[in-house]
Structures are given as C-alpha cells and as structure tokens.
Amino acid sequence: MLAKLKSYALDGLNGYAVDVELDVNSGVPGYELVGLASTATKESKERVRSAIKNSGYNYPAKRITINLAPADTKKEGPFFDVAIAVGMLIATGQLESNLYKQFVFIGELSLDGKLRSVHGIMPLLISAMQRGEKRFIIPAVNASEASFIAGIEVYAMDTLRDVIDFLSGVVYQPVEISDFKSKCVEHGYGVDFSDVKGQTVAKRALEIAVAGGHNALMIGPPGAGKTMLAKCVPTIMPQMSFEEAIEVTKIHSVAGILDSSIGIVTTRPFRTPHHTTTVPALVGGGNKATPGEVSLAHGGVLFLDEMPEYTRHALETLRQPLEDRKVTVARVLRTVEYPANFMLIASMNPCPCGNYGSKENVCTCTPQQIHHYVNKLSGPLMDRIDLQIEVDNITYEELRGGGETESSEQIKKRVDAARAIQRERYKGLDILTNAEMNAKEMDKYCQIDADSERLLEKAFEKLGLSARGTTRILKVARTIADLEGSENIKSTHIAEAIQYRGIDRKYHL
Amino acid sequence: MKTLTSADRTALALQCVEELANRKKQSLLDALKDVGKPLLEKAVVTKTLGEENAAKFFKAYESLDDYVAKLDALGIDCVSIYSDAYPQRLLDIDDSPIMLFAKGNIALLKTDMIAVVGTRRPTxxxxxxxxxxxxxxxxxxxxxxxxxxxxxxxxxxxxxxQQGAPTVAVLACGLDICYPPEHASLLEGILSSGGLVISEYMLGAKPLQYHFPERNRIISGLSRAVLIPEAARKSGSLITARLAIEQGKDVFVVPGNIFSPESEGSNALLREMPHALAIMPEDVLDCLHISHDSSPAEDKSVELDIFETQIVDALHDGEKHFEDLIAATGMTVSALNNVLINLQLKGVVDDIGGNFYALA
Structure with a gap:
C-alpha cells in the first residue's frame, strides 16, 4: 500500500517542503530510502523500526520503498522519522484514518518510541506557514519554541503512541500561544552596569557606542574588567522587538543553541568566540553551512577578547559582515545567507606583556613588539571601529567604598532617546544609526562650525591623530550631540569624541 | 655636486675598502707624500695596506667615477677629511673618519652641536x-x-x-638604508626640515653590531657636549658618554627614577661624575656659555576658563585619575572629557595613560 505524508527540512534559515512517500509491497523483504538522504536521514531506518516495535506495532517483513521528494535536493537531519513511522503504519493498515493528510510531521524518534527534539523548529514552522500549512505535529520538547507563532495549530507529542492515538481520533489540545513580553521580564540579563564600580569613562564611551550603533575597542591591562563591561553592553541596548526576537531565535534554533525551556531568545545575544576560533566557526560554514558566531551575535554583541591574538585571516573575514550586516556562506551544492547585524566590541592589552603605559609594572616589550602587536589590527578593520576606549585596572571600590553607580535601566533611557532622534532623522533612508552613515549622509548631517573645525585641526597637529580618524570622530560627535538632544554638532561634542581615539593618540611610536 | 679634489678621490677610494679599519686608512693617508696621486706611490700603498687590500684600493680608485655617479643620483655629498666642509671638532678627535657621506644641509656640520642620546626603551x-x-x-x-x-x-x-629646527642624524649604515626602518618617515622629516643625515659607511652597508660604537664616536666627536636624558645599564649611550669623555667633551646626565631599570645607567654615571648633573636645560647652556633668554614668557599664559582652572588646580599636587577629577570637580563625564581635551590641546595637561592626567 502507498502512503504520502508532508514534512519539512531546513535550508539555511528557511524550510522547504518534503513529501515522504512510502510503498510497502510483498516481495523479498528489504528497505530502500531514496531522495539524496544524508547519513543522519538514512539512519532513520533503524530508529523507525525500533520505535514502531517498542510502541507495540508491527514492523512489516516486506519490501519497503521510501522516497523523499523532491528527489534532487539533499536532505539533512532527522526531521522525517515521525513522518516515516506514521506512513509505515498507514501503509501496513495499522492506522486507518485520513486525518494525517491535514498535518505536517516534523520530529526525530528514539528507539523507545519517544519524539526527540529537532533543531530549527521555528524557521520550519514559519516557512511552512508561509506556504499555507496550518496544522503540525512536532516533538513536545519543541513546544515552547512553537508557541510564539500565531495563526497555526501545533500539536506537541511525547511519543509515537500519542501521535497514532491523536490521528485515530483521541482529542489533544494544541500548543497555547505564549506572551513574548512576559517571557522577557521573566528571563533577563543577569548582569547590570550598576555592578561595575568605577570605570566611568568606559561606561560613558559604551553608552555612546550603543546609542549610535558604533563598534568599540577597549584597551587595557589584563584584569581591568573589559569582559564584564562588554557583558553589560546588551543590557543598555534597546529592547528587542518581537520581530527581532523571532529573527534571532531562528538563527539560534538552526544552530541548536536555543534554550528549549524558554523557546525564544529574550535577551540580546552576547557571543565571545575564543581567539583560537576558526574562520568557519566565526562566519559560518562547515559542510552543513551552519551559522557562525557573527550570525549568532545577530541583534546583539560580538565580543572579541584579546583581538590581536585572533588570526589575521579570521579578523579580515569580519569585514564583509561588518559592512553588509549579513554573511553569505557558499558551499558546493548551495549558498546560504545569514543575517549578521551585530555590534562589535573588541578588547586588547596595550602591548604583549600588558604593562605598556602602566604605572605600577614595567613593560618588558620592545617597541617593535608593541608595533607588531598593534599592527595586527589592519587599517580596514580599524576603520570600522569608531571608539577606542582606555580601561584601567584601578579598583575604586577599594579606594572609596563604591559610590552611586547608574543602573543599566537609567543608561538605557538615554540610549533610547538618542536612538529615537536617529530614527526620526534617517526616516526614509536605509539606515537606523549614526554609525551606518555613508559619506553623503555625513556631509548632510555632520556639519560642523568654524570653532569645531579649528579644534579638529589643532587636534591633528597636537595629538597626532590620523586622517582616517576624522570620519570616526564626526560620527561619534553626532551621537554625542544626539545623546544631549542637540540639533547641531558643537565643539564640545567634537572634543569628547577626540577623547575616544586613544590608539591613534598613543601608538604613533 | 661639487667636483671632488684629487685628495677627496683618494679618501673615497680608500673608504671603498671596507675591510680596513679607519686608523689604517689614516696611516696610509699620512704615509703618502702626495695624497692626490696614490698611483705614483704604489709601493707605499702596498706596504701600508698589504697586497690584497692595496689591490682593492687601486681597483676602487680606477672605477671611482661610477661610484660618484651613484652617490650623485642619490643626492649624497662626500665630505672627506681634506674637504673644507669637514668640521673642525671631528678633526680634533683621535680617530676622525676619513670620509663622511652626507645628505641634506651640509652647512650644519660647522654649527655648534650638542648630542642627545639615550635608551632605546625610554620611560x-x-x-x-x-x-x-x-x-x-x-x-x-x-x-x-x-x-x-x-x-x-x-x-x-x-x-x-616638530619645531622646524635642523637636526643631524648619524647613521650606522649606508645612507641608502634606513635603520631602524620604522624611522623612515622621521628621516624624511629631518631632511625636509633642513636637517642633515651623515654616515661614514658605504652605500649598502648594513647596520652591523660593531658599527654602532664607531658611529657613536662621530656623534660625540661632532658635538660640543653630550646629554644623556635616560640610559639603562647596558645602553649604547654609555659608550657615547665614555667616548665623549675620552674626546674631552662635556657630558651631562639627567638623573632618573632610582627604581626604574631604564635609569640605572644614567644614575650610575652620575655617581661616578656628579658634576655631570643637569636638572634643567639652562644647566647645560650655562656650562657651554651659550646665551639664552631667561625662560622667555613664551605663550605660557594661556587663557583658562573657570572649569579648566578647576582641573589645573586639582592637578597641582600631582597626577590624578579621571575618577578623582570627577570627585574633585563634580563635573559630568562628558564635561570633564571635554575640558581635558581642551587642556591637552592648549598644552597644559598631559594624558599619561591609564586614564591618568598630569600637568604638562
């Protein structure tokens, strides 16, 4: 007998429909699965057989042919186990109901007949919904992830037995829609800027960075708290909208790092790839073309600790995502595009030994070593980093028992206000923040008066700023003006922006 | 370029024999009856230099024009020990180089010079x-x-x-090489601000280790005095100081931090010769009998606004951290950033790293 069921498989961040066709015939017992199945997909044979037997059904000793259509697309992953098992029971007459035709089946089976979670439920359901599918059967573990998609009916099942019962007419309740807002309140960041004592300069600089969407580099000795500061950055970024959260969740779901108990990403991501990271791990790739760290940081912060320690190749590959805000991962058989709109925060020691410019310790590096170290950061990459922040390791709570420190909430209010001004200004343009301005837009929105002009000139002369720094200074000054609610860029804004070009000022050895 | 005199040509050909020590070259020049015509005294040359080197010398002497053309193309002048441009001070030392290659403003060789040399890893x-x-x-x-x-x-x-004053750089390699390479732009700056670069080494000569003490004798030899701002225990500037003393020049040393290894050399020198102590530029100038306007009022009287004055007052008793300044003045971070940049531009305050600030 023949059975045909609907399932979905992943291609990057999108799902595509896969028809699972089963033909069970008399003849020499055998099993054939066609349709460019990968190993994980092919191995469904053993899982399905055990699951069927252990759920109390019979596995047919017949000639079984399974086709995964379309036949010319490579099928990755164990999405089709449930569809195959259900199809087998239909084709052998163990399930007599036509209800199954209304459903899309997604799920992996374990040997005892339980439904195991699969990656990428959110993108699969969304793609299927866009193609008009309404009703789904998925593993119970993935229920919370599905609960954020309105307009479809999702049944989350524990076992194959439940699935068969349901298809035979037993009533089950579909997954209830969850509220995104309340989830956000429930699952916060766990860190706050008020936990960071001292570091006023760095905090102010990071506030500016977030307000204008600027990338930032922190320079300071080991143990100065650079990582802690960076971790707090997402807490002052604007609240994620539901749409943003869905986009981020899709990526995390495909990568398999989604917390299935929450089912959606409620906080802006903070990713810290180690400096030994490979290029595919950073930008995405592998033979499955999985998303890399830059995409996992989409909507949040990518923190590169000890930036000069990364391989030059890895750093250079960051240029495309920083420019285009997405990455294209090309593999032999397919090309996948992942969004990668992140804020880059990097940190570095002032020199290989970490003591250059320190008051207490003597730096043992030679000028060449320092030069070489700083030079690892190529010009084009540095051109994407607007703020250079000096962080020191003076522990101020020890000195004065910690005074009043602002909470992330207070800082966020100012950031939100500045972002609102930018949204208003760039209405109708393709950009959202000051950092994204191109030369033309800068001409229009970064006008400065004669006073500021003089100040800039003097700064070049006296502080040894590099010419390529001007653009950065103007953009940052624009953000500082926005934070102050000032329509025009004043010389005071320029002056503050100059403060955040530490490397330019100090490393012209 | 001026045409070379015959004596210059002999000196240049002799300089081409790189294996020879400068003293040996000098002794040959002394031995020749007529320096301009070495070919007439082949026996003397061979006797002084040895056969192998004499052959090299004659060969160089014959193909001298090629080399001169090469120097010309690079804009390099030859100043031999017989040349008018050769500075008297350098003639007076024991081991005067018989030939100097020079690029830039040659007239500087005759000016009053002072050497400033010190550690390669300054604090x-x-x-x-x-x-x-x-x-x-x-x-x-x-x-x-x-x-x-x-x-x-x-x-x-x-x-x-930076202040457009001419300066003389003495290299330990050929003038077609910039060592250290990261000073290439500085070298250009020196030339474009009317300075001079000299070396006694042939084109293409690498900065070999033994070149450096040889080079140092020229630096001290050219100068009336040597100032050492900071020197570590094994610093090359200590060699310069020793050479300078041997040459009868004044040596001045600025005392350093007694805890810093980068000052060990200069402080040890001061213990040996306390009279070398210099704690301000006037100490040196007075000693050399050079008149100087007693600290001209310059543009020291910069105008400060009320906030800037507040900061300057706060910094009077030593360097302060950014947070201290906030505590002392009650300014906001952005306001303080602002004032500090302005003070730096006015040259009143220095950012000394690690978010510390001090009066300049």
Whole structure:
C-alpha cells in the first residue's frame, strides 16, 4: 500500500517542503530510502523500526520503498522519522484514518518510541506557514519554541503512541500561544552596569557606542574588567522587538543553541568566540553551512577578547559582515545567507606583556613588539571601529567604598532617546544609526562650525591623530550631540569624541 | 655636486675598502707624500695596506667615477677629511673618519652641536626629559645631533622636526638604508626640515653590531657636549658618554627614577661624575656659555576658563585619575572629557595613560 505524508527540512534559515512517500509491497523483504538522504536521514531506518516495535506495532517483513521528494535536493537531519513511522503504519493498515493528510510531521524518534527534539523548529514552522500549512505535529520538547507563532495549530507529542492515538481520533489540545513580553521580564540579563564600580569613562564611551550603533575597542591591562563591561553592553541596548526576537531565535534554533525551556531568545545575544576560533566557526560554514558566531551575535554583541591574538585571516573575514550586516556562506551544492547585524566590541592589552603605559609594572616589550602587536589590527578593520576606549585596572571600590553607580535601566533611557532622534532623522533612508552613515549622509548631517573645525585641526597637529580618524570622530560627535538632544554638532561634542581615539593618540611610536 | 679634489678621490677610494679599519686608512693617508696621486706611490700603498687590500684600493680608485655617479643620483655629498666642509671638532678627535657621506644641509656640520642620546626603551619620564631639553637647545640655537635609533634618539630628532629646527642624524649604515626602518618617515622629516643625515659607511652597508660604537664616536666627536636624558645599564649611550669623555667633551646626565631599570645607567654615571648633573636645560647652556633668554614668557599664559582652572588646580599636587577629577570637580563625564581635551590641546595637561592626567 502507498502512503504520502508532508514534512519539512531546513535550508539555511528557511524550510522547504518534503513529501515522504512510502510503498510497502510483498516481495523479498528489504528497505530502500531514496531522495539524496544524508547519513543522519538514512539512519532513520533503524530508529523507525525500533520505535514502531517498542510502541507495540508491527514492523512489516516486506519490501519497503521510501522516497523523499523532491528527489534532487539533499536532505539533512532527522526531521522525517515521525513522518516515516506514521506512513509505515498507514501503509501496513495499522492506522486507518485520513486525518494525517491535514498535518505536517516534523520530529526525530528514539528507539523507545519517544519524539526527540529537532533543531530549527521555528524557521520550519514559519516557512511552512508561509506556504499555507496550518496544522503540525512536532516533538513536545519543541513546544515552547512553537508557541510564539500565531495563526497555526501545533500539536506537541511525547511519543509515537500519542501521535497514532491523536490521528485515530483521541482529542489533544494544541500548543497555547505564549506572551513574548512576559517571557522577557521573566528571563533577563543577569548582569547590570550598576555592578561595575568605577570605570566611568568606559561606561560613558559604551553608552555612546550603543546609542549610535558604533563598534568599540577597549584597551587595557589584563584584569581591568573589559569582559564584564562588554557583558553589560546588551543590557543598555534597546529592547528587542518581537520581530527581532523571532529573527534571532531562528538563527539560534538552526544552530541548536536555543534554550528549549524558554523557546525564544529574550535577551540580546552576547557571543565571545575564543581567539583560537576558526574562520568557519566565526562566519559560518562547515559542510552543513551552519551559522557562525557573527550570525549568532545577530541583534546583539560580538565580543572579541584579546583581538590581536585572533588570526589575521579570521579578523579580515569580519569585514564583509561588518559592512553588509549579513554573511553569505557558499558551499558546493548551495549558498546560504545569514543575517549578521551585530555590534562589535573588541578588547586588547596595550602591548604583549600588558604593562605598556602602566604605572605600577614595567613593560618588558620592545617597541617593535608593541608595533607588531598593534599592527595586527589592519587599517580596514580599524576603520570600522569608531571608539577606542582606555580601561584601567584601578579598583575604586577599594579606594572609596563604591559610590552611586547608574543602573543599566537609567543608561538605557538615554540610549533610547538618542536612538529615537536617529530614527526620526534617517526616516526614509536605509539606515537606523549614526554609525551606518555613508559619506553623503555625513556631509548632510555632520556639519560642523568654524570653532569645531579649528579644534579638529589643532587636534591633528597636537595629538597626532590620523586622517582616517576624522570620519570616526564626526560620527561619534553626532551621537554625542544626539545623546544631549542637540540639533547641531558643537565643539564640545567634537572634543569628547577626540577623547575616544586613544590608539591613534598613543601608538604613533 | 661639487667636483671632488684629487685628495677627496683618494679618501673615497680608500673608504671603498671596507675591510680596513679607519686608523689604517689614516696611516696610509699620512704615509703618502702626495695624497692626490696614490698611483705614483704604489709601493707605499702596498706596504701600508698589504697586497690584497692595496689591490682593492687601486681597483676602487680606477672605477671611482661610477661610484660618484651613484652617490650623485642619490643626492649624497662626500665630505672627506681634506674637504673644507669637514668640521673642525671631528678633526680634533683621535680617530676622525676619513670620509663622511652626507645628505641634506651640509652647512650644519660647522654649527655648534650638542648630542642627545639615550635608551632605546625610554620611560615616559625619559621621553619628556629628552623633548624638553632638545627643544630648549634648539631654541638656544644649538644643532641637536643623535643616532636616529629607536627610543630617545628618535624622540630628540622628532622634537627638532616638530619645531622646524635642523637636526643631524648619524647613521650606522649606508645612507641608502634606513635603520631602524620604522624611522623612515622621521628621516624624511629631518631632511625636509633642513636637517642633515651623515654616515661614514658605504652605500649598502648594513647596520652591523660593531658599527654602532664607531658611529657613536662621530656623534660625540661632532658635538660640543653630550646629554644623556635616560640610559639603562647596558645602553649604547654609555659608550657615547665614555667616548665623549675620552674626546674631552662635556657630558651631562639627567638623573632618573632610582627604581626604574631604564635609569640605572644614567644614575650610575652620575655617581661616578656628579658634576655631570643637569636638572634643567639652562644647566647645560650655562656650562657651554651659550646665551639664552631667561625662560622667555613664551605663550605660557594661556587663557583658562573657570572649569579648566578647576582641573589645573586639582592637578597641582600631582597626577590624578579621571575618577578623582570627577570627585574633585563634580563635573559630568562628558564635561570633564571635554575640558581635558581642551587642556591637552592648549598644552597644559598631559594624558599619561591609564586614564591618568598630569600637568604638562
């Protein structure tokens, strides 16, 4: 007998429909699965057989042919186990109901007949919904992830037995829609800027960075708290909208790092790839073309600790995502595009030994070593980093028992206000923040008066700023003006922006 | 380029024999009855230099024009020991180089020079001392000579270039090589601000280790005095100091931090010869009997607004951290950032790293 069921498989961040066709015939017992199945997909044979037997059904000793259509697309992953098992029971007459035709089946089976979670439920359901599918059967573990998609009916099942019962007419309740807002309140960041004592300069600089969407580099000795500061950055970024959260969740779901108990990403991501990271791990790739760290940081912060320690190749590959805000991962058989709109925060020691410019310790590096170290950061990459922040390791709570420190909430209010001004200004343009301005837009929105002009000139002369720094200074000054609610860029804004070009000022050895 | 005299040509050909020590070359020049016509005294040459080197010398002498053309193309002048441009001070030392290659403003060779040399790994303190003294020297009309080395040498040259004062760099390699390579732009700056680069080495000569002490004798030899702002225990500037003393020049040493290894050399030198102590540029200038306007009012009287005055007052008793300044003045972070940048631009305050600030 023949059975045909609907399932979905992943291609990057999108799902595509896969028809699972089963033909069970008399003849020499055998099993054939066609349709460019990968190993994980092919191995469904053993899982399905055990699951069927252990759920109390019979596995047919017949000639079984399974086709995964379309036949010319490579099928990755164990999405089709449930569809195959259900199809087998239909084709052998163990399930007599036509209800199954209304459903899309997604799920992996374990040997005892339980439904195991699969990656990428959110993108699969969304793609299927866009193609008009309404009703789904998925593993119970993935229920919370599905609960954020309105307009479809999702049944989350524990076992194959439940699935068969349901298809035979037993009533089950579909997954209830969850509220995104309340989830956000429930699952916060766990860190706050008020936990960071001292570091006023760095905090102010990071506030500016977030307000204008600027990338930032922190320079300071080991143990100065650079990582802690960076971790707090997402807490002052604007609240994620539901749409943003869905986009981020899709990526995390495909990568398999989604917390299935929450089912959606409620906080802006903070990713810290180690400096030994490979290029595919950073930008995405592998033979499955999985998303890399830059995409996992989409909507949040990518923190590169000890930036000069990364391989030059890895750093250079960051240029495309920083420019285009997405990455294209090309593999032999397919090309996948992942969004990668992140804020880059990097940190570095002032020199290989970490003591250059320190008051207490003597730096043992030679000028060449320092030069070489700083030079690892190529010009084009540095051109994407607007703020250079000096962080020191003076522990101020020890000195004065910690005074009043602002909470992330207070800082966020100012950031939100500045972002609102930018949204208003760039209405109708393709950009959202000051950092994204191109030369033309800068001409229009970064006008400065004669006073500021003089100040800039003097700064070049006296502080040894590099010419390529001007653009950065103007953009940052624009953000500082926005934070102050000032329509025009004043010389005071320029002056503050100059403060955040530490490397330019100090490393012209 | 001026045509070379016959004596110049002999000196140049002799310089081409790179294996020979300078003293040996001098002794040949002394032995020749007519320096301009070495070919007439082949026996003397062979006897003094040995056969192998004599052959090299004659060969170089014959193909001299090619070499001169090469120098010409690079804009390099030859100043031989017989040349009018050769500075008297250098003639007076024991081991005067028989030939100097020079690029830039040759007239500087005849000016009053002072050498500023020091550690290759200066501390902030050393850099500040070198800058301050160099500026004052240049202001008083002295030409500052140094070795273009990493560290304080570079600082001294740069300080001159920044105020448009001519400076002399003595290299330990051929003039077609820039060592250290990162000073290429500084070298250009020296030339474009009317300075001079000299070396006794042939084109293409690498900066070999033994070149450096040889080079140092020229630096001290050219100068009336040598100033050492900061020197570590094994610093090459100590060699310069020793050479300078042997040459009968004045040596001045600025005391350093007693805890810093980068000052060990200069402090040890001071213990040996306490009279070398210099704690301000005027100490040196007075000793050399060079007149200087007793600290001209310059543009020291910068106008400060009320906030800037507040900061300057707060910094009077020493360097302060950014947070301390906030505590002391009650300004907001952005306001303080602002005032600090303005003060830096006015040259009143220095950002000394690690978010610390101090009066300049």
């Amino acid at each position: 902030r303190y050393g850099i500040k001392v070198a800058e301050e003294f160099t500026r004052e020297f240049a202001h008083a009309g002295l030409t500052v000579a140094s070795g273009l080395a990493r560290g304080l040498d570079g600082v001294a040259h740069r300080a001159c270039v």
